Amino acid sequence: MSAESNVQAKVTREFACPAERVYQAWLEPKSIGTWMFGPAVREEEVVALLTEAKVGGEFSFIVRRRGAKISHVGRYLEMEKPHRLVFTWGVKEHAGDNSRVAVVIEETAEGCVLTLTHEMPSQWADYVAKVEASWELMLAALDKSLQ
Secondary structure (H helix, E strand, C coil), rough: CCCHHEEEEEEEEEECCCHHHHHHHHHHHHHHHHHHHCCCCCEEEEEEECCCCCCCCCCEEEEEEECCCEEEEEEEEECCCCCCCEEEEEEEEHCCCCCEEEEEEECCCCCCCEEEEEEEEHHHHHHHHHHHHHHHHHHHHHHHHHC
């Protein structure tokens, strides 16, 4: 991905819990199934959630949505517990169309604040607002799951 031709979706959310809990929620399949995918977020069924939570490790999140199987895949690029997580993001059925997601978690007096930047190829420019809305929905579900 050439940085000059990319577009970014960016969202921020505050959490009333330690950065460590928020960070771990991104890596544990059981947790991911409560806030990133499944009926708490949208009408879909979780088929399989697999993570190899290490730099260079891969993940696969398979869901069934409107009768179609969708396989979200990626590779962990950076992991600085509990403050930074960077990974590729794509749909297996659209191989080669990967984007990059950076999650930065900063501690605050009340808990932490998470900033997510989703960098995508420029052909997805018309979808930036939709991508931001999707991440906002998932982060709201994450917040609820951590309470």
